[in-house]
Amino acid sequence: MFGKNKPPIAEQQTDYSSDLLIDVRQMSKIYNEGKENEVRALDNISLTVPWGEFLCILGQSGSGKSTLMNILGCLDIPTYGTYYLNGQAVSDMKPSVLSGIRNREIGFIFQGFNLIPALTALENVELPLIYRGLGREERHQLAVDALTSVGLEKRMSHRPGEMSGGQQQRVAIARAVAAKPPIIMADEPTGNLDSASGLDIMQKLTALNEQGTSIILITHDNHLAQMARRIVTIQDGRIISDEAGKGGLDE
Amino acid sequence: MNWLQTVRMAFKSILNNKVRSILTMLGIIIGVASVIAIVSSIQGTSKLQRLQYEAMGVNRIDVFGYGGRSKDWKDFEEYLDTELADKVSAWSPQIQYYDWQSDGVQYRTKKLSNDSDNNGWTNMYFGNEHYGEVSNLTISAGRDLSKADCDNRAKVCVIGETLRKYFFGAMSPIGQELRIGGKSFEIVGVYKGKFSGKLNTQDQMLVMPYTLQSSMMSTSYFDSKNYIIKAAATEDIAELTETLLPEYMQSRCESFSAYSDSQYQEQQEASSNLLALLGGGVAGISLLVGGIGIMNIMLVSVTERTREIGIRMAIGARKRDIIGQFLVEAAVVSCCGGVIGIIVGCFLSAILGNFMVARQMAQNTYLPSIEHFTVLPSIGLILGAFLFSALLGIIFGLYPANKASNLQPVDALRTQ
Numbered sequence: 001m002f003g004k005n006k007p008p009i010a011e012q013q014t015d016y017s018s019d020l021l022i023d024v025r026q027m028s029k030i031y032n033e034g035k036e037n038e039v040r041a042l043d044n045i046s047l048t049v050p051w052g053e054f055l056c057i058l059g060q061s062g063s064g065k066s067t068l069m070n071i072l073g074c075l076d077i078p079t080y081g082t083y084y085l086n087g088q089a090v091s092d093m094k095p096s097v098l099s100g101i102r103n104r105e106i107g108f109i110f111q112g113f114n115l116i117p118a119l120t121a122l123e124n125v126e127l128p129l130i131y132r133g134l135g136r137e138e139r140h141q142l143a144v145d146a147l148t149s150v151g152l153e154k155r156m157s158h159r160p161g162e163m164s165g166g167q168q169q170r171v172a173i174a175r176a177v178a179a180k181p182p183i184i185m186a187d188e189p190t191g192n193l194d195s196a197s198g199l200d201i202m203q204k205l206t207a208l209n210e211q212g213t214s215i216i217l218i219t220h221d222n223h224l225a226q227m228a229r230r231i232v233t234i235q236d237g238r239i240i241s242d243e244a245g246k247g248g249l250d251e
Numbered sequence: 252m253n254w255l256q257t258v259r260m261a262f263k264s265i266l267n268n269k270v271r272s273i274l275t276m277l278g279i280i281i282g283v284a285s286v287i288a289i290v291s292s293i294q295g296t297s298k299l300q301r302l303q304y305e306a307m308g309v310n311r312i313d314v315f316g317y318g319g320r321s322k323d324w325k326d327f328e329e330y331l332d333t334e335l336a337d338k339v340s341a342w343s344p345q346i347q348y349y350d351w352q353s354d355g356v357q358y359r360t361k362k363l364s365n366d367s368d369n370n371g372w373t374n375m376y377f378g379n380e381h382y383g384e385v386s387n388l389t390i391s392a393g394r395d396l397s398k399a400d401c402d403n404r405a406k407v408c409v410i411g412e413t414l415r416k417y418f419f420g421a422m423s424p425i426g427q428e429l430r431i432g433g434k435s436f437e438i439v440g441v442y443k444g445k446f447s448g449k450l451n452t453q454d455q456m457l458v459m460p461y462t463l464q465s466s467m468m469s470t471s472y473f474d475s476k477n478y479i480i481k482a483a484a485t486e487d488i489a490e491l492t493e494t495l496l497p498e499y500m501q502s503r504c505e506s507f508s509a510y511s512d513s514q515y516q517e518q519q520e521a522s523s524n525l526l527a528l529l530g531g532g533v534a535g536i537s538l539l540v541g542g543i544g545i546m547n548i549m550l551v552s553v554t555e556r557t558r559e560i561g562i563r564m565a566i567g568a569r570k571r572d573i574i575g576q577f578l579v580e581a582a583v584v585s586c587c588g589g590v591i592g593i594i595v596g597c598f599l600s601a602i603l604g605n606f607m608v609a610r611q612m613a614q615n616t617y618l619p620s621i622e623h624f625t626v627l628p629s630i631g632l633i634l635g636a637f638l639f640s641a642l643l644g645i646i647f648g649l650y651p652a653n654k655a656s657n658l659q660p661v662d663a664l665r666t667q
Contacts, residue, residue, distance in 0.1 A: 070661045073565075075564075075565060075660045075661040075664065076659070076660075076661040095569075095570060096569045096570060096571075099564065099567050099568060099569040099570070099572075100567065100569070102564075102565060102566065102567050102660075103566065103567020104567070108565050108566065110664075114558075114561075114562045114565070114664065115562075116559050116562055116563075118263070118264065118267045118559075119263075127563070127566060128566040128567050130256055131563075131566065131567040131568050131569070131572060132567065133253070175566065
């Protein structure tokens with residue numbers, strides 16, 4: 001599944017060999033360990049997530065939720081503990097393999113959109129497909145489809161600076177979903193948006209989950225968290241509750 | 252990610268920062284242009300000089316001897332033809348005809364006097380059928396002297412371009428009779444001019460069969476002998492002038508010398524090569540400075556685009572993709588600079604080089620003028636300059652590229 005060779009996307013079937021999408025065991029992330037300013041961003045966390053879940057990680061600022069997402073998203077490595085993504089120990093992987101996982105398995109949506117300002121919407125969406133090694137026509141088609149699915153087919157040649165926040169976040173979603181990854185990780189995706197745009201984004205995530213994509217949403221917003229089917233609350237680097245969400249918003 | 256894609260991305264990012272990219276390129280442009288201009292100018296003048304010397308005769312050796320017996324000189328000629336046959340491709344006597352009474356050359360009633368300051372001196376030589384070959388003269392009309400002319404003591408001559416112009420203008424000189432020393436000579440051929448047929452240059456000459464020498468000149472001049480020898484190869488020249496020729500003849504006459512301009516010219520070329528190396532080296536330092544400029548800008552670019560690097564890593568760029576991106580960007584900047592520098596350098600060398608060439612031609616009036624000579628950088632120089640600038644971009648791009656690729660995605664994303 002995480003091999004070096006990159007088959008064309010059509011043949012790239014996700015391997016559901018493990019029942020668990022995420023299996024985190026006694027994981028800690030400690031900054032400046034042993035020094036005076038030691039910070040335990042994550043403290044002995046264990047968590048399992050099955051395939052197809054819509055999980056929300058809820059927590060206040062500084063609770064460690066972003067650190068958790070960075071590790072779950074293979075952007076960072078834990079100090080202690082093990083992390084199995086689809087049965088594979090991520091902590092043992094080389095950076096280039098992790099790049100491949102981020103590229104193929106995970107779509108990221110960030111609070112700050114994280115689009116590359118110099119590239120147009122279309123080029124931004126194409127970028128991960130380029131790194132995947134897809135041919136020009138295939139990736140163009142996938143990118144156009146993704147942008148169309150978020151309703152931006154008329155803004156494809158615009159640069160991020162020429163679009164509203166909501167539109168930029170939709171570009172970011174298009175970028176995340178273009179290659180149809182099995183997992184979407186969204187870190188405060190509505191944080192910089194007005195409520196209408198935010199709702200729009202949340203609906204798109206829900207729709208994706210209904211199509212079978214596993215979604216991990218990180219937020220500090222109790223209300224928003226109710227959209228998920230499961231809510232894990234984190235405080236001071238520890239999980240303090242793990243409960244079912246409503247799976248939808250009260251209007 | 253494929254290579255072409257990386258290059259396209261690099262171009263895009265360079266275009267996004269036009270002013271900065273052009274300023275960065277400027278260092279490379281100036282460096283490459285000055286290396287090309289300086290080296291090609293020096294090479295050009297050196298080439299001009301070589302052409303000028305070659306116009307006098309390729310591999311030409313001038314032999315002068317005084318006070319040998321006729322038999323010894325006959326033996327010398329025999330020696331050239333037999334023992335030195337594989338080192339000497341041709342030779343001819345070159346005996347100047349001194350003629351105080353007849354006062355130059357006359358065609359019908361028109362005279363080209365030797366005593367007039369304005370007209371200069373007409374060099375009249377006795378030579379054999381190889382005279383044209385050894386002094387690099389080519390026939391422009393008629394024919395050269397032949398062996399039969401020499402054997403039969405035919406009263407014929409081949410004239411230089413100046414005489415043709417002076418006496419005949421648009422008319423054909425072939426078959427016309429010139430009066431030299433009170434005798435009539437039939438013109439059988441004309442040598443192509445090296446000085447455009449101007450008066451007072453080496454074009455003002457004619458050649459007659461050497462067998463006529465005794466009937467035209469008093470014996471007192473026989474004592475001195477001149478030969479022009481064409482060596483078979485440039486490598487043979489030194490051996491001929493330093494050992495083979497003097498060793499045979501030195502003891503048999505009062506004074507003997509064998510001299511070749513090409514030796515002098517070799518020294519000149521060696522020193523001008525050294526000059527080119529020096530000048531190119533100094534200009535190369537400016538290229539180096541340009542390279543450091545690239546590194547500087549790339550480092551700034553890495554810092555500025557840390558977040559972009561983080562984003563790229565988050566969506567799947569591997570370490571080598573990031574290295575490739577920055578390396579190719581640096582290489583594209585330096586290659587673009589290199590190409591522009593080469594173009595500017597070609598123009599500069601045309602201007603600077605041709606100025607130097609004109610100066611040199613004006614200085615060395617004793618050498619034939621070379622027409623349509625333009626100084627242009629050699630292909631090797633252009634290729635070398637281009638490869639060097641590309642290499643420069645890669646070397647100076649390596650550090651920033653490596654720095655960029657070693658960023659942790661999470662740290663890079665955190666940067667604002």
